Amino acid sequence: MNPLLSRLQPYPFERLRQLFAGVALPADYSPISLGMGEPRHPTPPFIKEALVSSLGGLASYPATAGEPRLREACAAWLHRRYGVTVEPTAHVLPVNGSREALFAFAQTVLDPTGGDAVAVCPNPFYQIYEGATLLAGATPYYAPSDPARNFAVDWDSVPEAVWQKTQLLFVCSPGNPTGAVMPLAEWKKLFALSDRYGFVIASDECYSEIYFQGEPPLGGLEAAARLGRTDFRNLVSFTSLSKRSNVPGLRSGFVAGDAALIKAFLLYRTYHGGAMGPAVQGASIAAWNDEQHVTENRALYRKKFAQVTPLLAGVMDVKLPDAGFYLWARVPDALGMTDAEFARALLAQYNVTVLPGSYLAREAGGVNPGAQRVRMALVADTEECVEAALRIVQFIQSRT
Incomplete structure (x- = not known):
């Protein structure tokens, strides 16, 4: 065991x-x-209809990389939503919901062989961050949120010695449970830390489409592009249909970002068996292509x-x-x-x-x-x- x-x-x-x-x-x-x-x-009826109409695909094994049409739909959504341009085959990978993807990504990125690998996560946090870190053989470090600053995470509280060992940083914006959205200045700080210490940023954005003001929440890829980081270096964002489209049972989302990280993640998933079923892909394409x-x-x-x-x-x-x-x-x-x-x-x-x-x-x-x-x-x-x-x-x- x-x-x-x-x-x-x-x-x-x-x-x-x-x-x-x-x-x-x-x-x-x-x-x-x-x-x-x-x-x-x-669940919107048209998504159910797309699921049923795609059942013919059950006779074939799906590719781990997903259908080109699905990756193209995800890339098109990123452009409409955040104004960023990505190459579907290099920067996008469909996943079976952000939960399994966050867990699997940690297994891909974290290297515990030195015995001191650290993953930093906000505190409070989505519990998968901790579980994924522990089962990858690494140690979680908890950075507290500050109620006096709209529950912004106090990244400055993380000691230099911890950053030096950090291989992965989990961020959640909008936050669970706080609902706080990270502004561009905070992203700029994290990108600078990533450049200095070499860690990867996993940006959990599954609540991005439920907001209460006129301005939609800033996304990680959007922040990177605004700051001239169009290669999305050391950044992968995680997006899900569950909350956006009311399909938590569909288990569908995608990751996007640094092409080198996406390539490594695809390799991991090929062996892990992370392919998305054809019917789910068909329903997902329909969902990503509709905003109404x-x-x-x-x-x-x-x-x-x-x-x-x-x-x-x-x-x-x-x-x-x-x-x-x-x-x-x-x-x-x-x-x-x-x-x-x-x-x-x-x-x-x-x-x-x-x-x-x-x-x-x-x-x-x-x-x-x-x-x-x-x-x-x-x-x-x-x-x-x-x-x-x-x-x-x-x-x-x-x-x-």
């Missing part, structure tokens, strides 16, 4: 199940879950957040995020509760599930930057999300 498996932490939702064990649910309240970040808006359903999806999220955020802001420290579909709310000090105690008591009293923020972070330097916060995924319909918010308000008011 691989001994590195013993280094993995319990997944947040396993911890949540343990936290809720033995809770007697109130019969007079229907269950509402804001815990899991799983899109629940309907994305605009409609974004409008649904904007409506929800516009109604829910003010309700909760009256009793909690929470504000509209830059992007994404999470609220990152602070547990009121007056309650005298930890974030886990808050989540358990809320479930017991009002049958609403939220995720303790401490489950999404690691203690570093004696501090868990997710502690005393809860993540709320506004993925249900507007009526259900508003009802959940009203129950949370009642819960807090009943205890203060």
